[in-house]
Amino acid sequence: MRLLPGRLTGRITLILTAGLFSAQAIALWLFIHDRLVTSMKVFGLLFADRVVTVVDVLDETPPAEQAKLLQVLNGPSLQVGILDAPPAKPEREAWHAEEVRQAVRSRLQIELARPVQVQDLDRWAGSPLAEPTSAIPSRQSMVIAIGQPDGRWLIFVTPSNIASLRRSWRIGFWLLTMGLAIWLISIWAARRVTQPIMRFAIAAEQFGQDINAPPLPETGSRELRQSIQAFNQMQERLRQLVNDRTFMIAAISHDLRTVLTRLRLRAEFIEDAEQAQKAIADMDQMQAMLTETLAFARAESMTEAPVRFDLAELLQSLCDDFADANQRVTYDGPTRLTYVGRPTTLHRAFMNLIHNAVTYGSEADVSLALKEKSVQVTIGDRGPGIPAELRAKVFTPFFRLEQSRNRETGGIGLGLAVAQAAIQRHGGNITLTERSEGGMFAVVRLRKQSGC
């Protein structure tokens, strides 16, 4: 089990709640304790006054009538009796009531000038007065013993309410209310603090998909502003780097094409017809490679803006195009599915995947399904598949499974790289899995947006 919540909001909420709540709880406890001891003292001293009165009255009473008097005095608020020995000290006494016992003891000693013993009621032994027990002593009761001149001990047991905090539910209620309030305030505060961080994280993610994402506004705490600034600078440098690279590739491709055109013209003058044809075929191949490389370089920095478009129709049209070229391509899925993305980029990605399927796997079964969290496009083929250890590698630019670099069966190893870059820009991924009936599945998961 994880002890800390995963989200920063959760962590800050936890820290704030725990800190504030314990501080409040301690304060509340101290306050209540103080009030409790004070009230106990008041009750204790009042009771002590009654004890003094009873002792005074007993002193005036002839010994023969003392027992009768004690019986009359016994009631719900007072237990009194005479024993031969004082009760034993209980093993444990409530420490917070020591102050109260001390106050009662000194009051009685001053007033009566007799041996006085004040202690808590032994909760295991119960009341030392076997009878009469008209009042039920509780564990909060105190036992007061006064040494009489005849050597016997006058025993008083206080009623329970002296020390008990009867309205203890109130503390619970206040603790709960307070806890709830603190918790809500903590959530609010944590949200406020983490919101800029969340925005920052989302922006960083967006940047991963789109290098042309706008820079972040520098808001929030100082640390955050610093991070955002560093992040924006990094983004700018990266964008510059990618643009430079794209520009360089584009320039090289363009220059090479110019040379290629000149070369093509010169090839016309080759006298040997067969050689001339071969030279032109080689140049066509070069041209195609240049075009593909340029397309890949552009894909990384392409500025196509996302629009709402029909993804199902895009796939169906693609399948139709392949079918028109006498390829075995089928489509299975809904006829309409609105998706927000870059249609040209995705068109190219799916075209590459379907092209691979029909080229190396003789057919393509395209299916589209709306999953819980993603839009899933599956392209199945009937080819020999790709060994598991090479499945990640085939997405590397210029990597080809066929070592012959045969132009007739495919490109120069950019098809899957372009497809992956395009899918990743849409917050998705491509996985290659084995098809149980033979062949392979290319599974494309695109991030599902609200509104589709």
Place this chain on the structure above:
Amino acid sequence: MRELTSPEQVLMPLTASQFDLLVAFVEHPQQVLSRDQLLELTKGYEAAPFDRSVDVQLSRLRRKIEADPKVPTLIKTVRGGGYLFTPAVER
């Protein structure tokens, strides 16, 4: 711009030949267009007598613009004659 959007502003991918076909219909609204006429309008040449490719393209176009392609209301088939684009066209 060659773009087809639905009333909900959803972009509908369209191939060049389907776009040409749609243009042919939009420029001749509420007229019955035969296969030959459509071929001429879209490809600009006389087609072979039994060319069915127009029908294939048409069914794909219907899939994109009809609410229910099985019961077409925008492009209707006229028996023995050809196809009819029913809506009035605004520019």
